[in-house]
Amino acid sequence: MTGPMTGTLLEVSGLEAWYGRIQALFGLDFTVADGGVTTLLGANGAGKTTTLRALCGMIRSAGTARLGGTDLTGRATEDIVRLGVAHVPQGRGTFTAMTVEENLQLGAMTRRDMRAIAEDIERAYAYFPRLAERRRQQAGTLSGGEQQMLAISRAMMLKPRLMLLDEPSFGLAPLIVEELFSILSRLKAEENLSMLIVEQNAALALEIADEAYLIETGRMVMSGPARDIGQDENVRRAYLGY
Amino acid sequence: MTDQSMTSEAPAQGRGKPVAERAGIPVGLKRAALLIGLIIAIALPFMVKNFTIFQLTTVMIYAIAILGLNLLTGFNGQFSLGHSTFIAIGAYTTAILMEFGGFGFYATLPLAALFCFIVGFLFGLPALRLESIYLALATFALAVATPQLLKSAPFEPWTGGVQGLLVFKPEAPFGIPLNSDQWMYFVTLVIGLVLAFFAVNLVGSRTGRAMMAIRDNPIAARAMGINIALYKTTTFGVSAAYAGIAGSLSAVVVQFVAPDSFTFVLAIGLFVGLVIGGVGSIPGALFGGAFLVYVPNIAEELSKGLAGAAYGAILLLVIYLMPAGAAGLVRAIVMKVLNRRA
Amino acid sequence: MELFAHQILSGLATGGIYACMALAIVMIYQAIHHLNFAQGEMAMFSTFIAWQLIEWGFPYWIAFFLTIAISFVGGVVIERTVFKPLHRAPVLAHIVAFIALFAIFNSLAGFIWDFTIKSFPTPFGQQSLFGSGLISAHDTGMIVVTLVLLGLLFLFFRHTRIGLAMRAAASNPDSARLVGVRVGWMIALGWGMAAAIGAVAGMLIAPVVFLEPNMMLAILIYGFAGAVVGGLISPGGAVIGGFAVGVVENLAGTYVPVVGQEMKLTIALALIVAVLMFKPTGLFGARLVTRV
Structure with missing residues (x-):
């Protein structure tokens, strides 16, 4: 844990999700701290976007996802939004x-x-x-x-109590991406905004995040403080490219 | 009607793909079903009354038209609420050629098909510019206009105006011991089988795949080098030719053509038959045809005064029970049974 | 020239009917992106309810607003009971459901109120206005009501939160859910509003064409035509489209020799198809651009 965390805002355990009959997530566990930023890393098709969609009730899911004391799973998207979960979808909606x-x-x-x-x-x-x-x-x-x-x-x-961001940097020029992330940092500091960020650009995500999780084919393979994950040899080679 | 593509929003199971395309009922089972169906179809006209034979013939005629509509809507994604027009053209071509040209019925059949193909192809050209809803309205306009045009003064000398034309029903040739109802039943059965065979092969061919690619993703289809305009207009023509053959057959079976037999109600009926039978399913057309012939009678029997409401209620019930049509239901049941055994 | 002016004016008068219907069609199109075939029959049924209320001794305006309220509730109920269960069914199944509703309403109305034509009162009077015999007080009232309705709808969709939410639900349901809009209820609300507007249209049209179960069929087609000419997404376009169809129909009936009264519908439809050839999304429509 980094920084003065006051507690856990979102606690996900055993999250599973399906597209039709095909299972896409196989029991994910992760947390987002109150006022903290968590990032989910992973290759294309690992299940990052699926995780956000499952949290928002956009696809069928099982397991628990507690926001404060309330379980989000099994609720309609509209109701989850009304509980204070804002989703910035891929393609921006x-x-x-x-x-x-x-x-x-x-x-x-x-x-x-x-x-x-x-x-x-x-x-x-x-x-x-x-x-x-x-x-x-x-x-x-x-x-x-x-x-x-x-x-x-x-x-x-x-x-929102929690903002879910799906690939915020996708398809944008580097300069714009930089501007965007600096504003996200300001929102975190000034508005005490809690965020769960899914990013292909792992370096960028690790910079802003407190905690990071690595997903491969719908399973959690690594978790820890963002700083440590960023220094892991395998992650560096596979996702940071240096 | 909708602003989205017509068929790509199919239900969860087998999204967007018509029944025939999906991995499904094993070929052996399909062949067995076809064989049993054929035996029943051949035996039936010797076991039932002439009126029933007439009804069954009508079922097959509708099925042929629905099959044509299916090629257009189910496999090519073009919408038509105006196929009654092509049935009318087919029927009048046969009636007029027999009345004024001294043609025999069998000679008029290919001419009706050809003429409808040409008209359909030509109508397909402006249709290219219209997206789903607009195409639906344009075809619907065609359906509404058809009876009025048939009645109108300039055409009256040939169409017989409101009175219509009487058509001679052919007898069985070469002394074959069949009455004319039985004979026309078999003629229709053979033509229907040939057309179904053609449709199955068309759908399975390169051309068929191109038709479906256009339905599913026109932009990608264009990128693959498919000539969308040519395929769409040709499909329209083929679809119209099917309807024309159905019309030609109906003229001799009913022995009469008149403008009010070809109103937009018929066009909507074909559409209902298409959906009830199963969009994208070739055997489903037969079920759709049966629905068209028998359900209004059933509704009438349920309640004379409320026949329309009964029809509507049956229609809703059918749609709830089998949103993917009869073909979708049959497939789901067969797959369930097979899976249980496996 | 006088004949020409006369035809234009009486075209506008009938156009008012189509404009009213086109408005109802566009309303439901905005809410659900479908053209509802049963819209005309629903309007006819509403008008019969109004007729029944008046027969029972209700004053006209009370019957008028009561009918609007009943129709609104009826529209919501139809969406919740008939179409909500079909939510996941293919689009073509929805169209069949429209056709089923069409048959049900038509047959029910005939069963309850029989098929004889009935006269329906007008609150504006049938006397001719401006002493010309061209346009009656009722025609004028109908046009005014349509325009007022249009204004109210504009205000509703542009300046109320619920109007904004309805637009959002129609244009992008997934995103609408993500901002907490209850999309299902917005669709139901759209049905309710369309049924209510249809009821107004029916009650205004009935004094002109007489009340009977089949009164709306041709009008629905003209209404569709007006809506499509107007581009389907613009209530204002629908009203203009409706008036245009009325005028064109009248002029064609008068000046094109072979047309006559019988072929008016055909000619009007042919013209609409012609318009679509050059402006495939109608005069006021926008082409939807889809990303690949």
């Missing part, structure tokens, strides 16, 4: 035909506090000034990086 601002309002759909919502929209614009410039623009016309920023802002509008 932008509502392309709507404006940037409407996308942000949708992020706050589960909230009732209209004034605070308006304030939070302004706060999102403060984190991502480019979005402020384009607030009346159709979200589909944004660049990939801007859409990723919008997706993260939209997730923040939920006031």
Whole structure:
């Protein structure tokens, strides 16, 4: 454990998941600390995205995933979201035909506090000034990086207890990726945001994460503090490329 | 109607793939079923009343049209709510050629097929530009317009207007001891088998795979070098030719053609038959045809006043019980039995 | 020239009917991305309910709003009972379910209220407006109601949270779930609204075409045509499309010699297909771009 952790926010044990009849996850155990960042590493098809989808009730799953005291497994996606889990999906899930601002309002759909919502929209614009410039623009016309920023802002509008990020760097230029991760770091520090990040770019993920887990074909093969995992010989060779 | 592709949203089991494509019922079992079916089909006309024979012939005629629709919708992903038009064209081609051209029925059959192929091919050209819902509306417009066109003054001298035309029903040739109902039953059976055989081979061929590739992913199909326009229009033509043959047969079996036999209700009925039988299933067409002929009668018997409601209720029930059509249900049952034994 | 103006005006009057129906069609299309074949029959059934209420002695406007409420609830119930279980069924199965509903409503209405035509009252009066005999008070009222409805829908979808949630559920259901929108209920709500709008359309149309179980068939086709010409995704486009279809139908019936009254429908449909040839997604529609 690194840093002053106050406790465990998400505790997953024995998580299994299926696509139709095909089992994709075989009993994963991992945790996300309150205010901490956990990253799941692994090759293509290892089951990283599947894990996030299982946590969100988007596919059939078994095992337990306790957020605070509440088990998430077996609940509908909408209900899991209402418990404070924000998912930034791969491909960003932008509502392309709507404006940037409407996308942000949708992020706050589960909230009732209209004034605070308006304030939070302004706060999102403060984190991502480019979005402020384009607030009346159709979200589909944004660049990939801007859409990723919008997706993260939209997730923040939920006031999430936990944010799930699926490949946030995917398909983006290195400069944009750097900007994005520096903002994620700020969100962690300033907003005490807890995150579970799935990333192909392991070096980047290990930089921001407190804890890391390595998944291979739906099974957990290694876990530990992100710093230690980053120095492991095998991980370096296989996933960091040096 | 929907804005998504018609068939790629199949249920969880065997997503998007029609029944025939999936690994499924063993070939041996299929052959046995076909053989038993054939024996029953040959024996039946000697065991039942003439009216029943007439009904069974109608079932097969509908099945032929549904088969054509299946090639278009099930295997090529193009939507049609207007196949009644091609049935009408086939029927009128036969009726007019027999009435005014002195043709015998058998000579008109290939001409009806050819003419429908050409019309279908030509209609397929503008259809290329239309995506699912719009194509559905355009074909539906065709179905709605057809009876009106048939009744209209410019065509009346040939079509007989509202009155329609009487058609002579051929007798069995060469002194074969069959009455005309039995004879037409066997003619239809043979033509149906030939067309089903052709459809099975088409679907299994390179051409068939190209048709399905276009249905599943037109962009990828284009990237593979498939000439989408040619395949789609040709499929439309072939599909129309099937419907035309069905129309030609129906003209002589019913001995009568009239505009109101070919309203959009028929087009929708074919569509229902397609879905009930099983999209992408060739034997399913026969079940669809039977549904079309018998279920309205059953509904009528359940309640005279509420026949329509009974029909609707049966339709809903069938869709709940077998969302993938009869073919999907049969396949699921057979697979379950086989798996239990294994 | 006077004939021409007359035909345009009476085309607008009938176009108002189609516009109303097209609006209901686009509503449900936005909510579920299907064209509902049973929409016309549902509207007809609602109109019979209104007729029955009026027969029982309810004042017109009370019957009017009561019918809207009943239709709304009915639409929601139909979605929850008939279509929710079909959620995972193929799209083609849904279309068959529409056809089943069509048969059920048509037959039920005939069974309960029989097939004789009934006159349905108009709240606006049938007297001719502007002393011209071209357009009646009812026609004008119908057009005004359609436009008001359009305005209300615009406000609802642009400026309310629930409207926003409905748009989100229709355009991207997976993402909508991920922001906590209850997609299933949004679809049910869409059905309810479409049924309610259909009821309004039916009650406005009935004084013109008379009330009977088959009154909506041709109107539904024209409504589809209007909706498609308008591009299917735009309520405003649907209204304009509906008016356009009405005018075209009237002009063709008058000026194209072979057309006459019988062939009006054919000509209107042919023109629509022609429009689609040049603008495959309608006049106000947008092409959906799919990523590979």
